[in-house]
Amino acid sequence: MAKQRLVIIGNGMAPGRMLEHLFEENHAAFDVTIFNAEPRVNYDRIMLSPVLSGEKSFEDIIIHDDAWYAQHNITLHKGAKVAKIDRTAKTVTSENGITAPYDKLVIATGSDPFIIPCPGHDLDGVLPYRDLDDTDAMTAAAKQGGNAVVIGGGLLGLEAAAGLNTLGMDVTVLHLMPTLMERQLDSAAGYLLEKELESRGIDIRCKSNTKQIIGEDGQVTGVELEDGTLIKCDIVVMAVGIRPNVALAKDTGLEVNRGIVTTNGMQTSDANIYSIGECAEVGGMVYGLVAPLYQMAAVAAKHLCGPTDALFQHSETPTKLKVTGCDLYSVGDFAEGDDREDIVLRDANMGTYKRVIIQDNKVIGAVLYGAVEDGGWYNEMLKSGEDISDMRDTLIFGQAYQGGGELDPLAMVAGMSDDAEICGCNGITKGMITSKITSMGLTSLADVRAHTKASASCGSCTGLVENVMAITLGDAFKLPEVEGMCGCTPHDHGTVRRLIKSQGLKSIPAVMQELEWNTPEGCSKCRPALNYYLVADWPGEYQDDQQSRFINERVHANIQKDGTYSVVPRMFGGLTTPDELRAIADVADKFEIPTVKVTGGQRIDLLGVKKDDLIPVWDDLNKAGMISGAAYAKGLRTVKTCVGTDWCRFGTQDSTGLGVRLEKLLWGSWSPAKLKLAVSGCPRNCAESTCKDIGIICVDSGYEIHYGGAAGLHIQGTTKLGNVETEEEVLEYCAAMTQYYRETGYYLERIYKWADRLGYDHIKSVIYDDPVARKDYYERFLHSQKFAQVDPWAERVKGAEAHEFTPMADLTPREAAE
Amino acid sequence: MNIQNTQWVTIGALNDIPRQGARRVIAGPKTIAIFRTTQDEVYALEDKCPFKDGPLSEGIVHGKTVSCPITNWVISLETGAAQGADQGQTQVFPIKLEGQTIQLGL
Ligand SMILES: Cc1cc2nc3c(=O)[nH]c(=O)nc-3n(C[C@H](O)[C@H](O)[C@H](O)COP(=O)(O)OP(=O)(O)OC[C@H]3O[C@@H](n4cnc5c(N)ncnc54)[C@H](O)[C@@H]3O)c2cc1C
Ligand code: FES
Numbered sequence: 001m002a003k004q005r006l007v008i009i010g011n012g013m014a015p016g017r018m019l020e021h022l023f024e025e026n027h028a029a030f031d032v033t034i035f036n037a038e039p040r041v042n043y044d045r046i047m048l049s050p051v052l053s054g055e056k057s058f059e060d061i062i063i064h065d066d067a068w069y070a071q072h073n074i075t076l077h078k079g080a081k082v083a084k085i086d087r088t089a090k091t092v093t094s095e096n097g098i099t100a101p102y103d104k105l106v107i108a109t110g111s112d113p114f115i116i117p118c119p120g121h122d123l124d125g126v127l128p129y130r131d132l133d134d135t136d137a138m139t140a141a142a143k144q145g146g147n148a149v150v151i152g153g154g155l156l157g158l159e160a161a162a163g164l165n166t167l168g169m170d171v172t173v174l175h176l177m178p179t180l181m182e183r184q185l186d187s188a189a190g191y192l193l194e195k196e197l198e199s200r201g202i203d204i205r206c207k208s209n210t211k212q213i214i215g216e217d218g219q220v221t222g223v224e225l226e227d228g229t230l231i232k233c234d235i236v237v238m239a240v241g242i243r244p245n246v247a248l249a250k251d252t253g254l255e256v257n258r259g260i261v262t263t264n265g266m267q268t269s270d271a272n273i274y275s276i277g278e279c280a281e282v283g284g285m286v287y288g289l290v291a292p293l294y295q296m297a298a299v300a301a302k303h304l305c306g307p308t309d310a311l312f313q314h315s316e317t318p319t320k321l322k323v324t325g326c327d328l329y330s331v332g333d334f335a336e337g338d339d340r341e342d343i344v345l346r347d348a349n350m351g352t353y354k355r356v357i358i359q360d361n362k363v364i365g366a367v368l369y370g371a372v373e374d375g376g377w378y379n380e381m382l383k384s385g386e387d388i389s390d391m392r393d394t395l396i397f398g399q400a401y402q403g404g405g406e407l408d409p410l411a412m413v414a415g416m417s418d419d420a421e422i423c424g425c426n427g428i429t430k431g432m433i434t435s436k437i438t439s440m441g442l443t444s445l446a447d448v449r450a451h452t453k454a455s456a457s458c459g460s461c462t463g464l465v466e467n468v469m470a471i472t473l474g475d476a477f478k479l480p481e482v483e484g485m486c487g488c489t490p491h492d493h494g495t496v497r498r499l500i501k502s503q504g505l506k507s508i509p510a511v512m513q514e515l516e517w518n519t520p521e522g523c524s525k526c527r528p529a530l531n532y533y534l535v536a537d538w539p540g541e542y543q544d545d546q547q548s549r550f551i552n553e554r555v556h557a558n559i560q561k562d563g564t565y566s567v568v569p570r571m572f573g574g575l576t577t578p579d580e581l582r583a584i585a586d587v588a589d590k591f592e593i594p595t596v597k598v599t600g601g602q603r604i605d606l607l608g609v610k611k612d613d614l615i616p617v618w619d620d621l622n623k624a625g626m627i628s629g630a631a632y633a634k635g636l637r638t639v640k641t642c643v644g645t646d647w648c649r650f651g652t653q654d655s656t657g658l659g660v661r662l663e664k665l666l667w668g669s670w671s672p673a674k675l676k677l678a679v680s681g682c683p684r685n686c687a688e689s690t691c692k693d694i695g696i697i698c699v700d701s702g703y704e705i706h707y708g709g710a711a712g713l714h715i716q717g718t719t720k721l722g723n724v725e726t727e728e729e730v731l732e733y734c735a736a737m738t739q740y741y742r743e744t745g746y747y748l749e750r751i752y753k754w755a756d757r758l759g760y761d762h763i764k765s766v767i768y769d770d771p772v773a774r775k776d777y778y779e780r781f782l783h784s785q786k787f788a789q790v791d792p793w794a795e796r797v798k799g800a801e802a803h804e805f806t807p808m809a810d811l812t813p814r815e816a817a818e
Numbered sequence: 819m820n821i822q823n824t825q826w827v828t829i830g831a832l833n834d835i836p837r838q839g840a841r842r843v844i845a846g847p848k849t850i851a852i853f854r855t856t857q858d859e860v861y862a863l864e865d866k867c868p869f870k871d872g873p874l875s876e877g878i879v880h881g882k883t884v885s886c887p888i889t890n891w892v893i894s895l896e897t898g899a900a901q902g903a904d905q906g907q908t909q910v911f912p913i914k915l916e917g918q919t920i921q922l923g924l
Binding site: 521522524525527528548550554563808811812 | 827829830835836837838839841843844845846849852856873876877880881885887892924
């Protein structure tokens with residue numbers, strides 16, 4: 001049978017999930033074409049707030065990358081908004097003129113943010129909060145600092161407000177109702193939330209009605225309220241609600257009410273057209289959280305594959321707010337009524353509030369603030385409709401309290417029934433996770449996520465999922481490697497690096513304060529890392545903190561086993577001169593240096609120099625024209641070369657000359673870990689380029705650039721970045737790659753590990769395929785070098801950091817000293 | 819240590835030591851590390867980590883502790899005791915700070 005043509009309008013979270021189900025059911029049945037108004041792949045829209053605050057990058061929240069579409073032979077038209085559906089011809093046509101015929105069509109156009117049509121709503125700087133472009137626009141605005149007004153104190157508005165506040169803007173939230181998030185929270189919880197946000201410096205104004213937005217030269221400058229109050233601001237974020245995006249469906253004559261009307265099988269009034277996601281109306285309801293949308297996706301996938309009795313069923317979805325430090329959970333019905341009972345537990349000291357709403361001895365709703373561990377348990381009772389008379393007295397204390405158990409999260413999860421929901425977003429129960437773990441032999445969180453989807457959307461259930469794994473696997477379960485930088489912070493290196501940039505943190509105390517370090521001054525793991533990140537991110541602005549460097553980098557020499565030091569002068573490209581060699585020999589004689597050795601990096605190591613002699617040794621070497629070789633540094637070490645065309649019969653290019661140029665360009669730069677290069681004059685590879693961090697191999701037509709080699713404890717050959725024709729290009733590509741590594745590497749992460757983590761294809765796409773990005777990195781590298789190319793020896797000979805090199809006092813009695 | 823026999827020797831000024839840093843004082847066969855914290859407290863320990871003899875004066879100072887540059891053991895500046903699970907003790911010397919002047923008790 002010929003393949004059916006399936007066309008999808010919209011590439012959001014709902015259709016993305018539908019395709020996954022479809023390929024599981026029947027991989028070969030469809031030729032899939034997607035039109036997406038957004039110019040990008042399918043990503044986790046829920047996680048835009050962590051992207052806004054800088055805790056995650058866009059790459060982190062991609063659900064399906066380009067490779068996934070290629071692998072499934074899906075044609076994805078990015079940035080192609082469908083303008084017309086022709087139901088007679090069975091085609092859709094996009095604004096940019098692409099027409100595609102369909103056998104089955106799925107409309108998944110999501111929602112449009114609602115914009116209050118008040119005067120000034122179309123000024124520049126008035127933003128909705130819906131997609132990555134909006135998020136980027138907010139981030140860009142926040143870089144200028146200033147004031148932001150967020151209109152709307154619901155889930156979206158508060159996430160935007162918290163994000164902008166983190167980015168350093170002064171934020172005011174205007175909310176029409178008397179308390180925040182009134183649709184999900186009762187007034188008591190709303191009050192606690194308001195207090196928490198105000199304590200962070202967000203100005204919350206409830207019962208505020210916007211009259212107009214004021215601007216100058218088309219740019220927003222303030223907001224005026226009905227009562228005449230004027231609030232100055234540089235941006236306005238409107239987050240007052242969403243409207244199902246039904247325009248296309250309406251134009252083509254489908255039945256439309258609030259949303260596109262569908263059957264419980266997700267079929268519209270045209271049998272060949274389905275609709276899922278926020279644009280669909282099923283059973284008279286439209287939805288705005290992913291859990292029901294994912295259910296629609298599963299049902300639609302089944303119906304596309306053939307007759308089935310799968311039907312969409314309404315269920316309550318709990319709400320959580322993804323603002324770090326504001327834990328709240330709300331589910332079901334919490335309106336007051338004569339036939340209802342409330343059980344309330346408040347703890348003013350802890351700032352927590354719990355309320356469970358009961359009708360006919362059944363839980364019908366719960367609102368939790370500050371202590372949300374039991375949310376899932378209440379939701380389970382709400383769904384099952386279980387009679388709670390027996391535990392009525394202790395219900396509010398939570399699950400752990402039943403049977404007087406300890407407050408042990410593992411015991412709590414162990415006590416859950418198989419039907420208990422663990423992941424609300426994806427509707428995954430404990431039983432579904434345990435059976436997948438057992439049947440497929442899953443052992444890592446990543447695998448469980450990939451095969452069950454549990455914790456793959458908003459991520460707030462990750463801890464629960466890990467506990468289910470721990471119970472199921474026992475000792476076989478290893479918690480994912482603690483990714484925090486060290487015991488001082490739960491943040492991993494990547495998060496810290498992003499937040500340093502996004503929040504503009506420019507000193508170690510600022511990082512520790514803003515990212516809530518749990519030690520006053522860090523430790524010997526995080527301080528050197530932070531110092532490097534700040535040096536790399538704020539060249540010329542950040543003052544290198546010597547006290548946060550390891551001793552070798554503080555004294556610019558390698559401390560040896562016996563407390564003496566080794567001194568290695570730089571020899572660019574491994575070239576030296578008789579004069580330099582004579583000066584080195586003189587120094588060795590004069591200071592009675594016991595060992596002189598040729599290093600693997602083609603230079604000379606003076607071993608056994610006493611600490612008090614370091615400065616005079618450097619002084620003598622400086623006078624002979626030599627500078628520090630940085631043999632101690634997490635930074636550029638050496639560029640090793642072979643002799644090339646000048647002397648070698650096989651040489652294809654001037655490898656020595658190129659090595660010298662490279663080292664002159666790169667010396668002095670700090671990097672996450674040490675950086676070693678080599679240039680070989682021909683593919684015989686005498687300089688061993690193919691096991692270096694960056695290696696160049698000269699060929700007749702120019703130069704091959706390689707990177708990601710290792711030849712230490714771990715041995716790994718390089719991967720080729722690509723070919724270039726001129727020396728200038730070699731310099732630009734290598735410096736750009738170095739800069740990319742400097743900006744994104746984790747402290748102590750060598751290039752090969754960095755490349756394994758980021759992906760070689762990705763690095764190539766940035767440094768080799770994208771000339772604009774490459775130029776940017778290259779220029780940032782050159783800028784940073786202006787501050788880095790200072791010889792530390794010369795500085796210290798002149799008196800810098802003198803305290804490092806001499807004792808403070810010598811109390812040795814005269815006699816004893818003689 | 820017997821306080822009565824303590825000899826106080828002036829070793830230098832507070833500003834001779836960088837904050838979160840250390841200097842050495844040579845006292846015959848012993849080297850003593852003098853630390854200055856962010857809060858300008860001054861402490862003295864023998865310049866020798868109890869584990870592998872690493873020079874503590876070359877470690878990274880954080881709070882009232884220093885990490886050994888060789889082993890990363892964390893040593894208390896106040897008591898000389900290894901922190902956490904590690905067991906060990908470095909000799910502590912008394913310090914008097916009068917204005918800027920640092921005196922070391924031997
Ligand atoms: C900041 C933020 C935080 C959120 N937090 C949560 C949360 O914590 N929990 C939760 O459950 N939900 C949350 N949501 C809601 C959730 O993201 C949405 O419910 C879900 O993404 C909707 O999926 P969808 O596929 O229906 O539509 P969307 O993901 O909106 O996708 C629709 C896509 O269709 C495209 N499109 C529209 N018209 C056309 C056309 N004519 N032609 C081609 N393409 C078109 C749009 O550009 C868009 O890319 C949040 C949403 C936001 C914005
Ligand atoms: S609850 Fe959101 S991912 Fe599990």
